[in-house]
Amino acid sequence: MLNPVTAEFEETLRATLPAAAFKEDTTSYLSEPRGRWTGQGFVVSPGSTEEVATVVRACAQARVAIVPYSGGTGLVGGQLLQEGPAPVVLSLERMNQIRAIYPSENVLVCDAGVILADVQKAAEDIGRLFPLSLASEGSARIGGLLSTNAGGVNVLRYGNARAQCLGLEVVRPDGTIWHGLTRLRKDNTGYDLRNLMIGAEGTLGIITGAALKLVPRPVGIGAAMMAVPSPAAALDLLALAGERIGEGIAAFEIVHRAGFDFLAQVGPQVRQPFDDLPDWCVLIDVGLPSGLIPEDALEGLFEAAFEAGLVTDGVIAQSMAQRDAFWHIRESIPEANRRIGSVSSHDISVPLSAVPAFIERAKQALAEVGDFRINCFGHLGDGNLHYNVFPMPGRSRTDYEAERPQVKRVVHDLVHAMEGSVSAEHGIGRLKVKDLEKYGDPAKLAMLRAIKDALDPLGIMNPGAVLAQSG
Amino acid sequence: MLNPVTAEFEETLRATLPAAAFKEDTTSYLSEPRGRWTGQGFVVSPGSTEEVATVVRACAQARVAIVPYSGGTGLVGGQLLQEGPAPVVLSLERMNQIRAIYPSENVLVCDAGVILADVQKAAEDIGRLFPLSLASEGSARIGGLLSTNAGGVNVLRYGNARAQCLGLEVVRPDGTIWHGLTRLRKDNTGYDLRNLMIGAEGTLGIITGAALKLVPRPVGIGAAMMAVPSPAAALDLLALAGERIGEGIAAFEIVHRAGFDFLAQVGPQVRQPFDDLPDWCVLIDVGLPSGLIPEDALEGLFEAAFEAGLVTDGVIAQSMAQRDAFWHIRESIPEANRRIGSVSSHDISVPLSAVPAFIERAKQALAEVGDFRINCFGHLGDGNLHYNVFPMPGRSRTDYEAERPQVKRVVHDLVHAMEGSVSAEHGIGRLKVKDLEKYGDPAKLAMLRAIKDALDPLGIMNPGAVLAQSG
Secondary structure (H helix, E strand, C coil), X not given: CCECCCHHHHHHHHHHCCHHHECCCCHHHHECCCCCCECCCEEECCXXXXXXXXXXXXXHHHCECEEEECCCCCCCCCCCCCCCCCCEEEECCCCCCEEEEEHHHCEEEEECCCEHHHHHHHHHHCCEECCCCCCCCCXXXXXHHHHCCCCCCCHHHHXXXXXXXXXXXXXXXXXXXXXXXXXXXXXXXXXXXXXHHCCCCCCCCEEEEEEEECEECCCEEEEEXXXXXXXXXXXXXXXXXXXXXXXXXXXXXXXXXXXHHHHHHHCCCCCCCCCXXXXXXXXXXXXXXXXXXXXXXXXXXXXXXXXXCCCCEEEECCCHHHHHHHHHHHHHHHHHHHHHCCCEEEEEECCHHXXXXXXXXXXXXXXXXXXXXXXEEEEHHHCEEXXXXXXXXXXXXXXXXXXXXXXHHHHHHHHHHCCCECECCCCCCCCCHHHHXXXXXXXXHHHHHXXXXXXXXXXXXXXXXXXXXXX | CCECCCHHHHXXXXXXXXXXXXXXXXXXXXXXXXXXXXXXXXXXXXXXXXXXXXXXXXXHHHCECEEEECCCCCCCCCCCCCCCCCCEEEECCCCCCEEEEEHHHCEXXXXXXXXXXXXXXXXXXXXXXXXXXXXXXXXXXXXXXHHCCCCCCCXXXXXXXXXXXXXXXXXXXXXXXXXXXXXXXXXXXXXXXHHHHCCCCCCCCEXXXXXXXXXXXXXXXXXXXXXXXXXXXXXXXXXXXXXXXXXXXXXXXXXXXXXXXXXXXXXXXXXXXXXXXXXXXXXXXXXXXXXXXXXXXXHHHHHHHHHCCCCCEEEECCCHHHHHHHHHHHHHHHHHHHHHCCCEEEEEECCHHHHHHHHHHHHHHHHCCCCCEEEXXXXXXXXXXXXXXXXXXXXXHHHHCCCHHHHHHHHHHHHHHCXXXXXXXXXXXXXXXXXXXXXXXXXXXXXXXHHHHHHXXXXXXXXXXXXXXXX
16 A cells, blocks of 8 residues: 655655755646646655655655656656555656767767757757657657657657667666666667666656667758558558668658648648648658758659559658648647547557558448547558547537547557557556556566566556556 | 476376477487587477467476577577476477568568578568578577577667567466567557567567568668778778768678688688788678669778778678678688687677777786687677687687686676676576676666566576576
């Protein structure tokens, strides 16, 4: 059983940590981006790994829960504990230093509280790229990005957050520190604790530092938007692009017409790239080595694709500003979605070749539940779709409380039947714990539980996230 | 406490599995590539995942140890149990089918007993590349390659075995089966069990199947050997190559003159590429997208490097046959080493920028132990050196029994002091268990032990590998 933070416990923490570790107004730490859930707890912001360890030791001794808090941008409630004994909410924001950069090794070592955009900037300053990139990069912090194994738009080429990390520093649930901040490219000495901590959503320990991989900046950068007759054609276009441009394809995003309609209806304002808005289009981003010209590569791709009937229209960015404008469209869709207010949002993946059938079957299945608008978009190159279901015009999210559970079930059942994942990149948090229980392989669930109990025997680390609280 | 395989237990297994699962001559399963250690046990070769589960359940019930046996090419004794109660040696060789290929997804699903070269061939047949490549690829099997997180020559570009795998099927130590053979590129539903099993050396379960990632075949393939004045110059050359050719650099191997001397002395026979044999040279392999010509890229690199004083001589392959000849040199060095017979071999990594200092300091430290020949070569691009210490001419390995422990200690202490790894790609097996205990971070060791005890509470899975047997 866990205990709540008491006035006495607060005093213990105040006596051991500097005043800067405590906030006057903590409301922002107890809410989530869309205002859907409200958390509780006592917010503490340690300034060093040692201070984190001090807090954790105190919590372990008092059996007080800890909710690690990074940028607060998570969409599945992993950063919020709504009920039960009040926890310590442990914010990493004061640990925001880049500790060291090794240009000749393409390695950057930083505190877990550094904001993603600051890591991107530091890499750019030495002529490198830190390829992790997503809509919330201006506020998301490295610790949370790693703890949720964040995805984003460059996974196709560079992999997810997991693939960007060489080493970790972690405060364990008993307050001991794992000094695993290695810069080594190869190290086969024991089980892969790094990847176990990455994606554990703060339930096995608190990531306090990371050694991150940088990559060379591509020389020739370009982008195009191409209208495709169908998702199946988009997949064929992806294959063709892979054959012609190889690893140079950095991102391959699909956008449905609903995205443009929503943007036109509620903003943010974007410039429409096509004369006739197609049902489906893709945004292709390329980064090429010196000697290759992105506009030529994209032009050649378009011509070959047009001949093969895979595209009906296309615009190739003629400047960085135009490329930015394309990305502005793509990155504004989540905001438009928020403004409309979804009945239910889904971050799903299916095997790549199953994407067209999934889109078709999901549409049919939902039609049997009721009338909805569907905005399906996302990282087609990874088989990862943000499949979001919206109210019909004139109605709102709250009109659909009755249908919501059924919508979720229909989408998730189909994903499961098609060997997909009900959380491709957002994680389990607290929102999808029951989905994991329902759809997860029993042997997998048994291993997750065994690992949790072994590494956090008191159950104080982010209880109720990923796995339901035991006991 | 574990029990040995008894005659009665043998009969139980013979009664439940087909005759094909049992061998007449099992000596080859109880030895290792260099004949250094001899194993023991009863060899069983199940033909299916269900049969593996049957064997594991029987062993769990009888508390009999299981030593998973794949290609038998491991160099650290992970596949051999020398002492203690006789185990079941579980060979995956009969599970050697490629289960399915998904060309449009770049995915291949296979049994764990498939030989690496057969996977490479299957990928080639559909115009793809399976980039894992190492000297033993003609006999090493997928299950062992994943269980040891094998490295090889293409890690620089494509990552190690871990990076080539999307999903696993695993028989757990209690005989239940984890059906984790996903083809998904993104799946954030719970802890990363895949990467936990990969590199666990058969101590947490038995990998019976894998979903592997394929990649497009590079269009323009080429190679060069360049003589460099020093390891530091080789590193600068690597950086220059990265700037000019980017991800097109597939391999960057360093070879010391000792390698050529050994080849000349004991074979295998190779053609020497340089008029004057340099102290150090590198083998650079490139794979470029269409539109770029490898010979031109390597020529340009050589000219720029020559101007910067980073290379003194170079040969660019003018044909695939010449490229193969370069690789034949590189891949023959381990065989020459075996023929000479090392005093002590080390598979180490250090942070990339520390490589030149390591080579210098190791040489000095060993000079204080005695007179040796050193053959240092390997995957410079990954900071991974095979640092092997040999007898002086006219003497043999057995003359150095007294010095061997000291040589090991000197090399490993230095690696540890320089924040490196004493097992970069070969794993811990049984040979390096004490090194892991000695050099491993205490918090890390505690987590390894907790995970082992949680997932294999009876301690039957490959006992004594990675971690010493408890109790």
